[in-house]
Amino acid sequence: DAGVIQSPRHEVTEMGQEVTLRCKPISGHNSLFWYRQTMMRGLELLIYFNNNVPIDDSGMPEDRFSAKMPNASFSTLKIQPSEPRDSAVYFCASSLGGTTNQPQHFGDGTRLSIL
């Protein structure tokens, strides 16, 4: 079975550029999560969707960040304009809905470097 698929795996770009990260959740999962991981702040939840609807975006750092989920099989996280402090590993995860004891399944992440 295919797991959560993220692209690209690595992204290096200059500050000020727009960055788009992509995620394909596991088929049949109806909750999707975007995380950011850094050495300084650890694992942070940015936003999560349930049935394609954003439920909690309180972790989105600022207006430069936006996330969409146009359908059940695709989500994007966009940073515009990017800044060096956005450098991190970004993970997407999905889970099966229904009850809160369902585990989250993570992709391999996108390692983002903003120069």
Place this chain on the structure above:
Amino acid sequence: GDSVTQMEGPVTLSEEAFLTINCTYTATGYPSLFWYVQYPGEGLQLLLKATKADDKGSNKGFEATYRKETTSFHLEKGSVQVSDSAVYFCALSGAGNNRKLIWGLGTSLAVNP
């Protein structure tokens, strides 16, 4: 609000040593508890879980028991291997229908041959 506290790392052990990584939590209601593991360069993956008090989750030789009286979910393994070197995260499910997980900061484990 709900929170998870893990012991700070890094933890360094020799192969075949006994491992304990402490995790305590505060929560309203009856959360589910999880341990996730992150190997270098990879995403997190579920190691084990427990959904109610006194449940024991186990996988790959790791165990953790959901202790409501001490609000703990300590991770243990009787004999660690070099391949267990990774970062371990304790997490609990949010209240009600909230799908969010509340995460600990992670504990890095290095096992030397």
